[in-house]
Amino acid sequence: MSEGASARRPVLGVVLAGGRNTRYEGQPKALEKVGGERIADRAVRAMREAADRVVLVANDAETYRPLGLETQPDLRPGLGALGGIYTAVVWAEEEGCRGALVAACDMPFLSAALLERLAWDAGPDDIVAPESDSRRGLEPLCAYYGTGCRSAIEAAIERDDLRVVSFYSDAQVTALPKAEVADYGDPELMFLNVNTPAERERADALARRLESAG
Numbered sequence: 001m002s003e004g005a006s007a008r009r010p011v012l013g014v015v016l017a018g019g020r021n022t023r024y025e026g027q028p029k030a031l032e033k034v035g036g037e038r039i040a041d042r043a044v045r046a047m048r049e050a051a052d053r054v055v056l057v058a059n060d061a062e063t064y065r066p067l068g069l070e071t072q073p074d075l076r077p078g079l080g081a082l083g084g085i086y087t088a089v090v091w092a093e094e095e096g097c098r099g100a101l102v103a104a105c106d107m108p109f110l111s112a113a114l115l116e117r118l119a120w121d122a123g124p125d126d127i128v129a130p131e132s133d134s135r136r137g138l139e140p141l142c143a144y145y146g147t148g149c150r151s152a153i154e155a156a157i158e159r160d161d162l163r164v165v166s167f168y169s170d171a172q173v174t175a176l177p178k179a180e181v182a183d184y185g186d187p188e189l190m191f192l193n194v195n196t197p198a199e200r201e202r203a204d205a206l207a208r209r210l211e212s213a214g
Helices: 039-050 081-094 111-120 145-157 178-184 197-211
Strands: 013-018 053-057 099-102 126-128 140-146 171-174
Touching: 013 039, 013 081, 013 171, 039 053, 039 099, 039 111, 053 081, 081 099, 081 140, 081 145, 111 126, 111 140, 111 178, 140 145
Parallel strands: 013 053, 013 099, 126 171
Antiparallel strands: 099 140, 126 140
């Protein structure tokens, strides 16, 4: 983390691995390998360069023990990705951090520099998410969440709106423009998710191609 950012209240890096892997034949996709390295290890490595401390949210701690990270299950089970973000924000608050830098465990090409940029100027009341060509127009599972958005998430849960961005309308959201996101790499690559064996094979081929290109 850069000197200026580390001088402020810390940021908790949270890798989310709470999914049931239903599209990956029931196997823990995060422990599959891309470019000879476990997908989750690639995500953790990027997160370590951007956050002060890295932890894991997973409902099966034993499965993810090989990652060597402190792990907590969802505080409110059954909420999908929203529950993972909520757990990350509450954990950050309990640790005295200004926010949580969140990333999904199945993103093998995360950019550490982009992650750091998301958290750089963000305060406890901010959400900072990169713009993308996804159906939401943003990447909520590669984003910074200030601890101040906890109440907005809780309100969304209480009204049974479990969309991953359900609380965005009640929070202070900054979208990092696509043009700036592209400064950190190819968005299509950085936000690539591995959900199926076929996608893992594609990601593995991409990783080996990038490695051979130097």
